Amino acid sequence: MGESILNSFKKHTNIKLLYFFEFASLSCFQPFISIYLNSKQLKPSIIGIITCLIPFLSFLSSPFWANISDRFGIQKKIVIVNSLLSMIALLLLIPTGDNIVGIFILIGLYSIVSSPICPIVDSLVLKDLGEDSKLYGQQRLFGAISYGIVAFFTGMVINHFSMNYLYVIYAFWMVVFLIFYVFNQTKYGSKLKLTNSINSFKKLINEKTIGGTDENNDTEIDVITPGNPYDENSKGSTLKQSKSNSNIISSNDIVQSNENLIENEREDQLEQDLEMDEIGSLVFSSNNNSSQDLGEAILSSQNDNNNNNNNNNNTNEVLLKDGADFIKNEPITNGGDVEEIPIDLMYSEEKLTNKQVMKNIVKNPQMMIFLFAMVICGMTSNIISNFLFLFLKDHKNASNFLLGSTLPFTVVMELPFFFFGKQLLEKAGVTNMIIIGHSAYIIRLCLYNIFAIDSISAWFVLPIETLHGIAFATLWGAGVELSSQMAPKGYEAFYQGIFSGIYCGLGSGIGSIIGGFLYEHKSAFFLFRFTALITIVSLVVFTLSQLFYSRKQSNKSGIISQSHF
Template identity: 25%
Template sequence: MRVESLHLNSNQIGIVLAIAPFVQVVACPVWTWLADRYPKLHGPLMGILATIGGSSVLGLYFLPEMLTEMDERMMATCVLGFVFAFFGSPICALVDSAVLKILDDQKILYGNQRLWGSVSNGVHILVVGLLIAQYGINIAFAIFFVGLVSFVLLSILFVQFDKHMIHRSSHDNTNNSEDEETNSLLAGKSTPLTGTNYMYDPSSTTWSHYTTHPPRPSRRESQQSQNTRRESIANTLYLSDDQLHTLTNVTTTSLMAMDARIEANHELLQSDMAYPPLGLALSLIPTMDTSMSAFALLGQEDEYGIPEKAILKSYIVYTFMISILLYGISHSMISQFLFLLLKDLGMSPSIIGWTGPIGGTAEVITFWLSRQLFDKYSVTFLMTLAYLSFMFRALVYTCLTSYETKSIIVALLLQNINGFAYALVWSTAVAQVDGFFPVEQRSIAQGILASSFSGLGYGIGCVLGGYIYSVYGFIRLFQTSIAICSISLIVFLSGRR
């Protein structure tokens, strides 16, 4: 909203918004690698990056008074946008990394912590919207400043790690069946199990290296032994004895995130509950930022014992990735300009604030049910449902009338579809990519997926959306978004053949 108050047009706003997605693909791996390499610097690094990135946001407050020429404002806004993208955007990945390090051998509880981030996001969007309606846009900067100072102090004073706090892996013999799986996938000849969405049997997956503790007992066995500590079966790096010494001081964020996912998957497979705990379900779905941090592993394959990274030789794999890229473009064309679109519709900031909790609730519920949906329905059905839901939402938007109470209510209800479609696409894509790649390559594969969606896809969508919105208006913006999403669906379906 402050970018709009600088009197930039939609085209210029799109260019500014496009900076973050492109830069974040590089910034996340850089800063997470540094935090992983030097654990003692993790807390101070979070504080420093938050200070620099947050200062760029606060700088927007002073721009209207400092610069009068439009070209100067645009240039300064782009510079501040770049500073925030490079220093501020990776904060989410570093927070995820800190949580995973704090949890240590109980990474399965990661989703319980992540849930509070979703709750906080929805509540703050609502509260800030109400306050802006009462006191004006400047109150948002005051709230941001208080939150920024609090975060910096907490990060520097309390987020402290020692290299000896991080669990290290021991070794075991590599399973021959896993070698066969890896070789098959590297050759681009993966074959899914008949009648399922999996490229392998998830209930019989074996790991080449365990931690210093054996696999945990089942849920029932754990309940029978109150003194049994919850240990992660997944906190594992696929290394031989002669490679272990290279990781004395290194633990990567992406591998820790994969630990949490493998552990959550193991727990879900052993559970006989119809619906899993919400935190456990969220542990199974990696965040965008943490997924992109996996690019820090590129160029270090020999050190980590990770095989070559690219297996995009299968038609179904690269059509799937192209489809996700196109969906990211169409999705960002609407989501990145949503506040402007809703304002044109006649919504006040207090009503716009409700989009946070409404969309966030639908998103979290969909993530919660994602595993059951993935096991019950085909990937083709789930992705098609998500794409059609997104297009339906955009189509309804084109029929709404500005400053009409009925249209405003419908627009708010459409946020449920937005949260559902986004969460269904992301959770299904994550599960499908896990099926495409062997275990050792999934971290980087998830990084490719995230960069296709929220990196390249969002960046192109911001520029394209800003231009269309500025020149042709919001109706044509929705129509173009629908057209691109339709192409994405066609590409996806062609790969499923």
Template identity: 20%
Template sequence: MQETLHDAELYRRKSTPLYLTPKFYYFCHFAAMAALVPFLALYYRQLGLGEQTIGLLTGLPPLLTLVVAPLWGALADATQRHQRLLQIALGGLFLTVLLFSLVRNPIWLLPLVLLYALFNAPIIPLVDNTVLALLGERQAIYGRLRLWGALGWGVAGTVAGLLIERFGLTWSFYSALLFLVGCLVATLKFQVQPAQIGQPFWQGIRFFITNRAWLVFLITLFINGVAAGVGNNFLFLYLDELAASEVLMGATLLVATASEIPIFFFGDRLLNRLGARGLLLLSLSATVVRMAGYALMSAAWVALPINLLHGLTFSAMWVAGVSYANRAAPPGMGATAQGVLSGVSMGIAGATGAVIGGYLYESVGPAATFGWAGVAVAGGLIFFALVGQRARDIQSTVSR
């Protein structure tokens, strides 16, 4: 308790630029994503693509994340060149976005989407690993730095929307490129002495494949991520059926983004009080309530108070997941752990949620779709709680 309070006090003093670079990076990165990702489908449609093709192009990156992110992380841990690989990934992403802005023939979109997935997938896992290394023993305050990503998303999403409405969709790419330059500048300030691998590299890789507690953790995050994929892909369709206006839909995003900030800010206290496992259980419980709320709502405006739970369902999950993965990882393999975390929760889980959600939405309707998503997460909650002691003892299974 005293150690965490001391960490928070060090954060409040902010007498060193240690915290400024991560905050600036997270702001710029998620600002770039807010300016780019929500508008890609509109850009594809503007180039004359049909709905099925658009679905394929938007679904490929999260699927590829499952493979790409862990591979980059493993390469970074094996070579101990985390900063250089991060800069290569950012440079590749910058060039890919620039090429996107120049495309007029749809035939080039598939290779560009593949390049986008290749370079974008490892960035946040590498950055999270770097930030945790920078914080050292003060890792509990990670959320206070990560919240700047939520601020960047909210600010840039609004500004990019105004620019696109006035000047056209290409300004989505120009805005993203500007913020990516900020990301590249920030990486020049990331000076971290990488942790040495404490065991043979392939023995560490074996841990990620065979450790029972780690696999329980990943299965739980996968189930939660599937439900998140359902929400991310089908909530607006559901709201449209409930006659929601575009303004109301935008307001639900604003409420969700705003709800992230206090959870990230107080993440250190939540981790201190509940631990990573307890915080993950809280997040799963909130997801069950959120999915049930969507299933039961009869008017579109009800989504506004429901989306206040987004901070618990996403931010709490991410703070807990990053902390859990970092503590579980064998020494010197933090980037690999963060890559696997991202690949499962943001990659294959989101894509699975989109596929299963689409089938259920068409078969049983939106309310039942969200209801079944809630049931699945409730099952994941029970599963994680029942094996919780074994998962809690994960550190004892790793030689440090």
């Protein structure tokens, strides 16, 4: 079992790096937004209103972006363009200064354009994983690692310099993310990698051909490169006589061999380009080995011999660039994105409208209760993330260094829970994982009450924050898996957008408004206790509903089994 876990962990390397760079950028701004607004001398209620822009606008815009991306198959283009716009919006906060209207507008713009990035990346990753979708947690944990590490160093930077460095660091990591994303997820990156591979292959062939001498064969051959026939270095080529004439190799033969090799490669590349023009640029992210790219794969038609021997086999095969594995019967994509085109239109399913999809969700009471629980958990998470730092600064005089130090502790427990996400889903199931997530949030909120004792140091918050990893990893892993299972074919990004919008959007927005009001007009301790109570209600409702539907399902199964006798 240990070896199988280790082998699965080694797979999908580029997906792990993709999450690492994505969450490195997120960790530079979102954890510190309340501290940034507090530095502008704003009241907690105003901070709550401004911080609610990110989740509320995310909730409203995520389904829109998901629908556009699924309908037109432009997921990857949306990620690139919106990432650039989010970077520009935050950099413009530097010259904005204390202008509240400017801050409001720019954070609102950031909220709208950044909302589709995470759900689209999640949907692409799940599609890449395919049957390994339960390994999602092992990929996502690298986002948690980067979140904790980068946030820690970001806290150190703003503690020694100024808040404006938040946006500079964000821009840096976003550029790194985009470079990696373009190189691994677009057809341009795929062509670049193909070109590099061909060049490396040419170099290897030349080295093998020219460097084949040994002590007994002093043949020295300088080959004129076909691409540069007038190279000065090649004009003085010499041919030393070997002791045995049978071992002498003609340089003209080698040149001709190299020319034929390169010409064949060009013809193969031309055939691939023609196929991609006729069918559409087929791009998938590879999902096979440890050095695996999250990059583009290239459509490989079956050769003539296989077609003659297997006329009845019309299956399209996709040759993964970094492995020898083949994905069969996968839908063809348009322009490298994931808009699905059925291979056999006679058997294609009728495409659902957005209205029908939403009706299916609303008519499913079990799904609606799940979404209600995600609203409450999103509210709880946002209240803690936005107002815990304010509480520690106001009541415990915590430094920015301490606040940044809490973030590695918030993600440390995400690592084992994301790593063993597949095993948890198989053993515990979605329902139990959501119950565990609720329970971790409740315990965490209750433990904050120890700070009512004046002698308790603010540094005691560090071990408490480890509960965040348990809560978030279980809830997010279960939510992504359930959304993927429930989604009709072709609407994976839409369902991920709904889940992400409910958890990170609607729930978080409610948390910002309620949290800001209660923090200002009541107290931080009242806010934490109120939030714990609401989370308990959500836990009870969700647990009872799952027991009810589980019993109802078992009764149905019993009736069906009896009807067979």
